[in-house]
Amino acid sequence: MGISTEVSTASPTAQEIWQRCLEVIQRNLGANQAPIQTFLSAVQPISLQQSVLTLRVPSQFFYEYIEEHFSPLIVRTLRRLLGPKARLEYQVMTAMEAAPMRLPSQELPPPMVFPGLRPSQPFPTNLNPKYTFENFIEGECNRLARSAGMSVAQRPGQTAFNPLFIYGEVGQGKTHLVHAIGNYARLLHPDKVILYLTSDRFVQEYTDSVRSKKVSDFLQRLQSVDFLIVDDIQYLVGKASTQDMFFHIFNHLHQKSRQIVITADAHPSELKSMEERITSRFAWGLAAPLYPPDYETRLAILRFKLRQEGVEIQEEILSYLAENVQSRVRDLEGVVIQLLAETSIRRRELSLSLAEQVVSRFKPLRTRAITVENILKAVSNYFKIHIDELTGKSRRKEVAHARHIAVYLARKHTRHALKALGEYFGGRDHSTILHSCQWVSEMLPIDQELNRHVQDLERILFRSA
Ligand code: ADP
Numbered sequence: 378m379g380i381s382t383e384v385s386t387a388s389p390t391a392q393e394i395w396q397r398c399l400e401v402i403q404r405n406l407g408a409n410q411a412p413i414q415t416f417l418s419a420v421q422p423i424s425l426q427q428s429v430l431t432l433r434v435p436s437q438f439f440y441e442y443i444e445e446h447f448s449p450l451i452v453r454t455l456r457r458l459l460g461p462k463a464r465l466e467y468q469v470m471t472a473m474e475a476a477p478m479r480l481p482s483q484e485l486p487p488p489m490v491f492p493g494l495r496p497s498q499p500f501p502t503n504l505n506p507k508y509t510f511e512n513f514i515e516g517e518c519n520r521l522a523r524s525a526g527m528s529v530a531q532r533p534g535q536t537a538f539n540p541l542f543i544y545g546e547v548g549q550g551k552t553h554l555v556h557a558i559g560n561y562a563r564l565l566h567p568d569k570v571i572l573y574l575t576s577d578r579f580v581q582e583y584t585d586s587v588r589s590k591k592v593s594d595f596l597q598r599l600q601s602v603d604f605l606i607v608d609d610i611q612y613l614v615g616k617a618s619t620q621d622m623f624f625h626i627f628n629h630l631h632q633k634s635r636q637i638v639i640t641a642d643a644h645p646s647e648l649k650s651m652e653e654r655i656t657s658r659f660a661w662g663l664a665a666p667l668y669p670p671d672y673e674t675r676l677a678i679l680r681f682k683l684r685q686e687g688v689e690i691q692e693e694i695l696s697y698l699a700e701n702v703q704s705r706v707r708d709l710e711g712v713v714i715q716l717l718a719e720t721s722i723r724r725r726e727l728s729l730s731l732a733e734q735v736v737s738r739f740k741p742l743r744t745r746a747i748t749v750e751n752i753l754k755a756v757s758n759y760f761k762i763h764i765d766e767l768t769g770k771s772r773r774k775e776v777a778h779a780r781h782i783a784v785y786l787a788r789k790h791t792r793h794a795l796k797a798l799g800e801y802f803g804g805r806d807h808s809t810i811l812h813s814c815q816w817v818s819e820m821l822p823i824d825q826e827l828n829r830h831v832q833d834l835e836r837i838l839f840r841s842a
């Protein structure tokens with residue numbers, strides 16, 4: 378413990394102390410720092426009083442995440458810098474705080490209005506008010522994207538998540554989520570100009586502007602936006618000049634700290650249809666995945682959507698549905714609609730056998746059950762590690778990594794109990810299995826390589842199932 382860890386000023390500020398904590402965290406992270414740094418940059422140190430450092434975090438998720446992963450390190454650092462009584466406290470930003478106009482008026486100065494100075498929202502936002510955060514169910518599969526989305530809606534352009542790049546396969550909720558982000562941003566910042574465009578629409582409008590010789594109007598309009606959302610960027614193809622135009626607008630907005638949110642069907646590094654100079658910029662902010670929904674999330678989404686439609690359903694039938702419609706959120710909605718049709722129009726009773734019939738109609742989309750054997754085979758092929766080694770005792774780093782992933786996938790996609798899974802994995806006990814699952818779920822939001830491995834494997838499994 379060297380002198381250098383002491384803070385030299387008589388009374389350090391919260392900012393200084395937090396900076397030191399960040400340095401310590403960085404030193405302790407090793408590889409794969411970028412996502413964590415991005416993550417931590419959304420945290421604001423707001424006060425330091427009597428050895429208590431208070432951090433302001435964008436959401437409950439950030440709080441839990443930091444508490445779980447970094448708090449021992451942070452507290453140790455604080456104690457070293459400030460003495461044994463040092464503590465860490467959090468302030469979780471609420472929607473109310475971020476939306477001052479919703480607070481009781483006596484607590485707020487009257488809003489300053491400069492009529493005519495800047496017409497707020499001079500053109501349609503294209504936002505669909507029906508997609509909100511309230512009806513976007515949170516789960517393991519979307520936690521990072523959802524939480525980062527809330528942060529950028531609260532502090533557009535002011536977080537490190539710029540651009541916020543949300544990626545996932547079709548039907549996983551990208552469009553819903555970005556509309557929710559836009560709607561929330563609009564509620565919190567009525568003075569900001571928000572624009573949602575699909576990339577098809579972008580191409581269309583740009584092409585029209587070329588045809589009618591109004592390119593500079595088009596450019597001006599897009600560059601005046603405070604919050605730009607472009608959905609399905611993978612379709613931004615066509616003439617090279619279209620991508621040029623996008624590149625130009627992107628740079629302009631980014632430089633002015635306007636918020637940019639983009640969605641795509643793949644991670645920026647896999648967007649083959651786009652120029653590298655553009656996709657490499659997507660990595661400036663945060664790339665957050667939307668995964669196929671896990672069992673718990675499927676259950677929650679079904680429950681929510683059925684309740685919304687006023688359908689009563691037995692838990693047993695609900696869990697049958699959640700177990701058997703595994704692929705996409707959109708299919709879960711399909712199931713709900715069909716059940717509704719059967720029960721309300723054809724007046725059938727909502728029984729397990731009706732549920733089975735409805736599920737069987739989703740056959741082409743519904744995946745055959747994924748088995749532990751399939752998972753072991755896929756993981757073994759993917760990492761070029763023999764199955765015996767995966768289920769064996771080896772502690773080699775690569776083997777342990779692959780094994781963690783296999784266990785995690787088995788837990789997520791099969792319905793075996795921990796104990797039974799332990800048997801598949803060479804007679805490990807249930808706590809070892811649980812530990813692997815926890816490790817992977819905890820690392821997924823921050824470890825992009827792990828992320829990619831899991832996603833690749835899920836793709837392989839769903840394709841072959
Ligand atoms: P994508 O743009 O990724 O293809 P969408 O946003 O169109 O997917 O989502 C497909 C459907 O699933 C939409 O009707 C959307 O409302 C619904 N959906 C997706 N994710 C969720 C979620 N987490 N909670 C509730 N509904 C969701």
Ligand code: MG
Pocket residue numbers: 551552553608609
């Ligand atoms: Mg979409």
